[in-house]
Amino acid sequence: MRPQLYLITPPKIELSAFADQLRAALSGGDVACLQLRLKDVPDAEVVGAADVLMPICHEHDVALLINDRPDLAKEVDADGVHVGQEDASYTDARALLGPTRIVGVTCHDSRHLAMEAAEQGADYVAFGAFFPTTTKQTKSTAEVDLLQWWDEIMEVPCVAIGGITVDNCAPLLDAGTDFLAVAGGIWDHAEGPKAAVEQFNKVIDQCETDRAAKVKAEKAAAREARRT
Template sequence: MTRLYLISPARIEHPSIFADELRAALDGGDVAAFQLRLKDVPDEAIIRAADTLRPICQQRGVAFILNDRPDLAVKLDCDGVHVGQDDMSCAEARRIVGPDRQVGVTSKASRHLAMEAAEAGADYVAFGAFFSSSTKPVTTPAEIEIVEWWSSLMEVPCVAIGGITVENCRPLIEAGADFLAVGGGVWSYKDGPEAAVRAFNELFAAHGSADREP
């Protein structure tokens, strides 16, 4: 069954204030992972946010993933790291974080890149963007068929990312995405983060129930 993978806002000016939003989101239901994805900020800002937010996630059994920085993922005792195609190779990230932390790899809309990442030992591959996003311009639009193809052939889980909301996510669930990575679709949801997580989980459960019907 599909699960939710939360992506942080691109800026977290006050981690202790955002911590309340994160707690509310996690109160809404099952969340597999939370990725701290802060762009163009000094290391001190990443460290401060991670030290505040990581315990909230780990105490609830939610994997805490750091974007781009395997070195800091080790230093800050994160559960894993996510690397993009412009960051470093999966093999290099794995060398830095070791065998016990997760390594996720952005594959954009490329079957070739995804297969390379899986062969290199990635714990998951991420496809996207599927929809326009308020946080990241769509440079490589992905077709939902790539999720269907991957989930029918591969055991390595796939994450769908890019502009995903409660309103538009059904085709990705039906295509077999293992995880939906969602940022603005949770933090900017009209009824708040807790309601967003609850709504996503209701959709996941409904699809899982339909799958089980004879």
């Protein structure tokens, strides 16, 4: 599966202006989903934002996930929810949203938490933070080899998160992440969100090309070794 972008909203937004930013971002290329992550706002503000942003997402075949709150995800009929270790449990979120909605789980840098979430049925696990970030206070620092380990042993997709930019994302892709979760690297990009999405997708495509070439070379070397 080709890796994809997983966008995260800023914790505070001016809805009309952000809707325009989102339209611009989604016009820039392939995006898997948008996580609506508003902090310290009334529930009504989250619901209102979802009502505006979800149609924009769906016009581009992009899923909308609600951060932390499976109850609000159900209320607005979102595509799913992302839960942290201090939020609603995976079990509670799944029971509330049913079998067809996306439920992803924060696992920090913990292999144990990730294995547990995968065994319970999580649709993805999220590892991080891989780089310093100002978007949220980080509780763990993850190493790139965590992604490689997960890619080698598990089928459940993984998300890399934390301070990811166009300039530093290639090692995460090379290690096997399925999604790049990006906030500031999109919305604060000097050339705007559309250019950011375009540039991220160029890096993704290049890494996929390089990976395919590496696999081809390894197979050729193996065939040569068998002949000698």
